Amino acid sequence: MILKAGIETGHQSVLELVDAAIPSKELDPIKQTILLVEGVKGCHRLRGRRAGSSLYLDVHIEVDPFCSVSAAHDIGENVRHQIHKTHPVVSEAFIHIDPALPLISPGVDEPTKFREVLLQRKKILMRLFPVSSHLDSLSFRKWL
Numbered sequence: 001m002i003l004k005a006g007i008e009t010g011h012q013s014v015l016e017l018v019d020a021a022i023p024s025k026e027l028d029p030i031k032q033t034i035l036l037v038e039g040v041k042g043c044h045r046l047r048g049r050r051a052g053s054s055l056y057l058d059v060h061i062e063v064d065p066f067c068s069v070s071a072a073h074d075i076g077e078n079v080r081h082q083i084h085k086t087h088p089v090v091s092e093a094f095i096h097i098d099p100a101l102p103l104i105s106p107g108v109d110e111p112t113k114f115r116e117v118l119l120q121r122k123k124i125l126m127r128l129f130p131v132s133s134h135l136d137s138l139s140f141r142k143w144l
Ligand SMILES: [Zn+2]
Pocket: 044, 045, 060, 096, 098
C-alpha cells in the first residue's frame, strides 16, 4: 500500500519534471484570452506542455488574410502580451499566424453552399498566392 502510493507520487513528479502535455480543457481559459484580442479571427492547434515549473504554449492564430505583415505581427505581439499578463504561469508562447479562411464545416451538407465556401476559399488563396496557379498541388491541399 505504502509502496504503491510512493510509486504513484514518484510517477507524478517525473511527469512534472519531463515534458508533459497539458489536456486541452485546461487551456480553455487561455483560448478565451487569445480570442478576445482585437484582430484575432480564430485560433487552432493550441497546445501546451509543462517542463519543470514552466509552461510552454504553441498556438496558431487566424488574422485577416489581407492585412499587412506588420499589422499581423502586431496582433501576434498583442496576443503574446495578453497571454503573459493574464496567465503568468506561461513562460513562453510560440505564436504562428495564419490567414483566416471561410470554414468548411462538416455541417455544410448542402452541395451548393459547400461549393460556394470552396470557391470563396479559392478566391482568397488566389489573391494570397497569385504566382502559384497550382492550387491543387500538395502544399495547398491542407487549405482546400
Ligand atoms: Zn494553422
